[in-house]
Amino acid sequence: MRTSIVLCALTTLTSTAFAAPGASNPARETADDLASELVLAESVAQVYVEAEPAQAPPPERLVRQTSLYVGVPFFLTNRQLYRPGVGFSGRFGWEFGYIVPELAIGWQLNVLQGAVDALGNPISNLQNIWFSIGARIQFLNVSNVVPFVAAAFRPTWFSTYRAGAATTSELAFEPAITAGAGAAIELSEHFGLEIGVQVTTILSVVNNVMANDVEVFAQPYFGATYYY
8 A cells, every 4th residue: 555655656746747847847846856856755665665574484393302201100009009109211202293103111110018029028119111102192382382192002011129139020011001191391492391290001911910900100200302
């Protein structure tokens, strides 16, 4: 709209400048006056017609994610036997928009209260190593806080040992499934923090490692993620 108005004004001034002196220049303007008016009109047109600078497109999201976590697992079943402990894990994911297929591996330790082995020796700790394969659904938005939910299949190998003992029991396999929710706080293009909670169901149906066929524990966790 502004451009059309300015062009009309410029056209009018130009027509006035070159029209017959008796018809459109009753004030008998000098040639210098007309030249000044043309220069002024061109300046105004340049101000309004100048195109706005093009905005740079937003940077593309980086697709690979590597995370490290620390958590506190506590059992929701048999809480008197399985006491809270500590867990460490690492994760790798590949982002496809809202869906992030992921692999993870970790180690976990829980204190046992009042447990004994087959020989009657007290057992003070239950540890396990595990890996999981699953997917995360992340809810991308205009902010740098990205909520997500996740689920995975989690094969797990358990062993027990006494504090101060030099040996542990043999690793025994049990399957498990896990699901969780949390949020990633993307502080920069390459770095973010995560907080969340996982709930894992152990199906003690292969080697009967756990006290019951089904044991459930939750693990709040905190970690950091590198995007690349």
